[in-house]
Amino acid sequence: MNKIVAYCRITDNALVLNGNRNFAPPVEGTGQVRLTNLYRALGLTYPKFHKMDNVSKAGFLASELVLRSLNYNMEVPDSSTALVFANSSSSLDNDKRFQETLAKNAYFPSPAVFVYTLPNIVTGEVAIRNKILGETSFYIMKSFNAEKMHIFVEWAFGCTEIKQVLCGWTEYLDGHCDVLVWMARKKADTGLNFSISNINKLYVDPYGTIDFRS
Amino acid sequence: MEQLILDLKKQIIEVLNLEDITPEDIDENAPLFVEGLGLDSIDALELIVLMEKQYGIKLEDPGKSKDIFRSIATMAEYIQANSSR
Amino acid sequence: MIKRLSDNIVSPLGFSSEACYRRVCLGESGVIPWKDPTGTDIPLSRLDKEKLTQAFTQTCKPKERYTFPEQAMLLSAHLAVEKAGIDASAPGTVFVLSSTKGNIELLSCPDHGFEKDRIHLWYMANLLAAHFKNPNQPIILSNACISGACAQLAALALLRQKGVEHVVVTGVDMASDFIVAGFQSFKSLDQERCRPFDARRKGLNIGEAAATIVYGRGENAGIYLRGGSIRNDANHISGPSRTGEGLFRALTSTLQSITAKDLAFICAHGTATPYNDQMEAVAFARAGLEHVPVFSLKAHFGHTMGAAGLLESIIAIKALEEGVVLPSLGYELPGIEGELCVSTEMTGTDKRFFIKTLSGFGGGNAVLLFEKHV
Numbered sequence: 001m002n003k004i005v006a007y008c009r010i011t012d013n014a015l016v017l018n019g020n021r022n023f024a025p026p027v028e029g030t031g032q033v034r035l036t037n038l039y040r041a042l043g044l045t046y047p048k049f050h051k052m053d054n055v056s057k058a059g060f061l062a063s064e065l066v067l068r069s070l071n072y073n074m075e076v077p078d079s080s081t082a083l084v085f086a087n088s089s090s091s092l093d094n095d096k097r098f099q100e101t102l103a104k105n106a107y108f109p110s111p112a113v114f115v116y117t118l119p120n121i122v123t124g125e126v127a128i129r130n131k132i133l134g135e136t137s138f139y140i141m142k143s144f145n146a147e148k149m150h151i152f153v154e155w156a157f158g159c160t161e162i163k164q165v166l167c168g169w170t171e172y173l174d175g176h177c178d179v180l181v182w183m184a185r186k187k188a189d190t191g192l193n194f195s196i197s198n199i200n201k202l203y204v205d206p207y208g209t210i211d212f213r214s
Numbered sequence: 215m216e217q218l219i220l221d222l223k224k225q226i227i228e229v230l231n232l233e234d235i236t237p238e239d240i241d242e243n244a245p246l247f248v249e250g251l252g253l254d255s256i257d258a259l260e261l262i263v264l265m266e267k268q269y270g271i272k273l274e275d276p277g278k279s280k281d282i283f284r285s286i287a288t289m290a291e292y293i294q295a296n297s298s299r
Numbered sequence: 300m301i302k303r304l305s306d307n308i309v310s311p312l313g314f315s316s317e318a319c320y321r322r323v324c325l326g327e328s329g330v331i332p333w334k335d336p337t338g339t340d341i342p343l344s345r346l347d348k349e350k351l352t353q354a355f356t357q358t359c360k361p362k363e364r365y366t367f368p369e370q371a372m373l374l375s376a377h378l379a380v381e382k383a384g385i386d387a388s389a390p391g392t393v394f395v396l397s398s399t400k401g402n403i404e405l406l407s408c409p410d411h412g413f414e415k416d417r418i419h420l421w422y423m424a425n426l427l428a429a430h431f432k433n434p435n436q437p438i439i440l441s442n443a444c445i446s447g448a449c450a451q452l453a454a455l456a457l458l459r460q461k462g463v464e465h466v467v468v469t470g471v472d473m474a475s476d477f478i479v480a481g482f483q484s485f486k487s488l489d490q491e492r493c494r495p496f497d498a499r500r501k502g503l504n505i506g507e508a509a510a511t512i513v514y515g516r517g518e519n520a521g522i523y524l525r526g527g528s529i530r531n532d533a534n535h536i537s538g539p540s541r542t543g544e545g546l547f548r549a550l551t552s553t554l555q556s557i558t559a560k561d562l563a564f565i566c567a568h569g570t571a572t573p574y575n576d577q578m579e580a581v582a583f584a585r586a587g588l589e590h591v592p593v594f595s596l597k598a599h600f601g602h603t604m605g606a607a608g609l610l611e612s613i614i615a616i617k618a619l620e621e622g623v624v625l626p627s628l629g630y631e632l633p634g635i636e637g638e639l640c641v642s643t644e645m646t647g648t649d650k651r652f653f654i655k656t657l658s659g660f661g662g663g664n665a666v667l668l669f670e671k672h673v
Contacts, residue, residue, distance in 0.1 A: 096406065118441070119441050128534065128662065133532075133548060256536075259485060263484065274486075
């Protein structure tokens with residue numbers, strides 16, 4: 001049976017890792033400030049974080065938390081993990097920033113902003129951080145759709161080389177953050193069944209009573 | 215020159231989002247890339263934008279500007295010699 | 300394995316795959332002189348918008364206003380669906396959209412008069428499905444420059460599912476000021492027509508296009524997408540891996556039972572940036588493919604981003620059908636370290652397989668394997 005072995009939910013109000021909301025010191029602020037505060041609260045030292053757009057920041061932090069909770073070895077190149085991410089507004093949050101650098105009277109297109117005007121850059125950031133060499137895919141859908149996510153992850157599992165898929169919903173627009181990252185593992189013994197209803201449960205009610213080990 | 219170097223440090227910290235670094239942390243003679251501040255290829259492109267935006271200096275691709283971007287001191291020297299502002 | 304039922308390309312070289320292929324064979328290019336807002340030369344492969352709107356209006360008979368990328372997308376999908384003769388409104392038909400920036404142009408004109416959500420890729424995909432009165436939610440891939448390959452692999456996965464009979468895969472992107480400015484800030488645009496794999500290559504040209512392939516199941520003669528892989532470099536978000544890590548892994552994972560001598564050619568990504576082309580050569584050599592003829596289509600169409608995986612696959616499919624290896628336009632002087640067999644003239648081939656490769660921002664690399672059944 002394929003299982004969900006860890007998850008992290010970050011929204012404007014919620015911050016949950018594997019059902020636990022007290023895994024880090026309380027994080028103040030909203031939007032981008034809140035993400036930076038979370039980065040500091042976790043004691044991370046990864047200067048590249050500050051260069052990322054908000055979609056990448058949010059997705060990176062949630063991925064970092066999930067992988068840490070699994071004691072993932074980020075030093076060893078790993079071709080057995082795939083990344084399947086999705087969101088609704090693509091990179092629109094950062095596209096607006098780039099558009100500002102194209103003003104008629106101050107036309108200075110910023111390469112550092114432009115590089116994040118693609119939604120899949122977050123998968124690249126997570127892959128680089130963790131030496132993940134498997135498939136990286138990015139889908140767009142109007143709103144979070146557990147059924148679709150389930151199908152896309154099953155497709156990635158179709159490759160025999162892939163043993164686990166880090167799945168992500170990384171939506172960030174105009175200061176509002178809606179992120180869920182979870183690890184789905186092929187034929188795992190423990191964890192939540194990798195089912196549409198369980199994916200939905202993590203998204204809708206991440207604090208809910210989740211029997212995580214059985 | 216000293217003021218220019220301080221300005222450059224502040225500008226670089228801002229445009230490259232070097233959050234945890236202050237101007238005092240940066241040695242203007244230390245290499246900008248790989249060692250030192252550990253900047254990469256996208257940072258180099260952003261420095262080209264900075265040179266144009268702040269000092270009116272148009273540079274070619276980073277490959278041809280390697281000597282200018284060796285350190286903050288070399289950048290400052292180049293600006294002093296070439297700035298139109 | 301899925302069968303290509305029909306295809307279409309809407310590009311500056313024509314509004315059908317056949318027209319585009321014919322002009323490719325004649326060595327023609329859609330790349331024309333253009334200047335960016337600062338006055339710098341940045342040649343583009345640009346669609347004639349008047350011709351586009353005319354063809355779109357005649358073919359699709361729109362009842363409302365559509366943006367240019369929407370027009371190109373709908374025109375291409377419409378023509379391909381018509382040619383395939385499938386019922387696109389049937390529940391067994393699924394639409395897949397591949398695009399990097401879709402309607403991004405709307406961001407620069409706040410008075411565009413369209414609804415606020417029009418800028419989203421999901422909105423664009425809904426227009427595609429709605430045009431054909433298709434009841435299914437379309438699938439959207441936005442995986443930078445490899446999107447068009449990912450979208451075809453989605454078709455492969457979809458057609459393994461019960462109830463799915465046909466998949467219409469459409470890719471589209473425009474040379475918006477937004478994208479042009481971005482690539483310009485990356486110093487990766489050539490001021491002349493691009494020269495993939497050539498010693499004097501200086502960068503890419505942006506290209507506009509929409510392209511569609513309709514896939515279904517089948518056993519008889521025709522062209523089949525056999526499989527493919529996506530692998531990440533885990534190296535840099537914009538620069539390719541010096542060791543071609545992701546592409547090499549995608550190649551070995553895709554080829555498995557297929558060897559270099561089975562391949563008629565490689566239709567490479569070949570953007571004509573110094574690093575990309577060198578990286579591809581390294582990956583091909585690592586995979587033992589250094590003697591397989593390679594060509595890039597970027598000097599004909601520019602880099603069409605979200606459409607590239609489809610457009611370039613279609614041209615390569617036509618070449619395989621005709622038993623032809625195309626020359627790589629813009630290539631004259633060897634400019635790659637290591638061995639690489641760049642195709643310099645049109646030659647015949649009786650081999651039945653080819654691969655299409657793509658690499659992009661975010662470190663993604665994709666390989667597709669096509670086969671001709673006679």
